[in-house]
Amino acid sequence: MTEHPILTETVGRVGVITLNRPRQLNALNDALMDALGAALLAFDADEAIGVIVVTGGPKAFAAGADIAAMVDWTYMDVYRSEFITRNWETIRRVRKPVIAAVAGFAMGGGCELALSCDIVIAAESAKFALPEIKLALLPGAGGTQRLPRAIGKAKAMDMCLSARTLDATEADRYGLVSRVVPDEQLMATSLALATTIAGYSLPALMALKESVNRAWEGSLAEGIAYERRELHARFASADAHEGMRAFLDKRKPEFKHR
Numbered sequence: 001m002t003e004h005p006i007l008t009e010t011v012g013r014v015g016v017i018t019l020n021r022p023r024q025l026n027a028l029n030d031a032l033m034d035a036l037g038a039a040l041l042a043f044d045a046d047e048a049i050g051v052i053v054v055t056g057g058p059k060a061f062a063a064g065a066d067i068a069a070m071v072d073w074t075y076m077d078v079y080r081s082e083f084i085t086r087n088w089e090t091i092r093r094v095r096k097p098v099i100a101a102v103a104g105f106a107m108g109g110g111c112e113l114a115l116s117c118d119i120v121i122a123a124e125s126a127k128f129a130l131p132e133i134k135l136a137l138l139p140g141a142g143g144t145q146r147l148p149r150a151i152g153k154a155k156a157m158d159m160c161l162s163a164r165t166l167d168a169t170e171a172d173r174y175g176l177v178s179r180v181v182p183d184e185q186l187m188a189t190s191l192a193l194a195t196t197i198a199g200y201s202l203p204a205l206m207a208l209k210e211s212v213n214r215a216w217e218g219s220l221a222e223g224i225a226y227e228r229r230e231l232h233a234r235f236a237s238a239d240a241h242e243g244m245r246a247f248l249d250k251r252k253p254e255f256k257h258r
């Protein structure tokens, strides 16, 4: 029997979505992203729900896009299938507040998923990185646009160009997360916060969320469209396929273009 890539439950007026590919550290394949999008839209439309919490497992929130799925994709594959556009625009359409409850790895697309949420609660074990450059790829789900807005250009460039990982304390200091809590308190804190917010007027919450997003989005749409084409173009490069293949083979990549 195939596992469902996400699990959903409701706790009072809070809709909880749990990413559920633990053996792949919740790598974000199309099935998971389609299910996540559908669950977000269902909770957004559900009058009994005021706030949505997205979480992963104790080891990983999500380790990024599924490298095993992407390794043989060509430029035409990602261009024609509208890789990312199809799923990630859904997250932006959600009008209710979305809280990311992050423990363990939030890498690549996983970090970008957290950045797409309205509030990020990090467990002390949380680790954030945009390591796509190690695969000769680049962040393609808003990372190059949202990260500089969240933590400033200098720190964003440092993270993206070096692929280095931030622990929860550093992420908190940089303003990448809203607060840090002990791992065992992650869900209780996130649910308590979500329950408080869900007690407020929903139309006011939605207007407030939209208004805050206006303040930081600016020309985000143009930036994201540009970023996406650049990520698609990576699939025309031998280095990207070598980077992904080397990861799966558990060896050091041999890039042609250095």
Ligand code: CO8
Pocket: 023, 024, 025, 027, 028, 029, 033, 063, 064, 065, 066, 067, 068, 069, 084, 105, 107, 108, 109, 110, 131, 132, 135, 137, 138, 139, 140, 141, 248
């Ligand atoms: N894709 C596919 N499988 C993965 C991924 C991934 N991103 N990450 C981990 N796995 C798999 C591993 O291959 C391994 O599988 P197996 O047991 O079959 O060998 C299993 O999960 C456990 O992983 P590790 O053994 O590597 O666990 P470690 O604790 O040693 O290391 C790390 C954990 C550091 C997180 C490591 O797994 C890692 O570096 N993962 C890759 C992180 C990465 O490069 N992420 C970026 C991917 S590219 C990307 O996100 C582009 C964004 C585009 C937009 C997103 C659209 C959805």
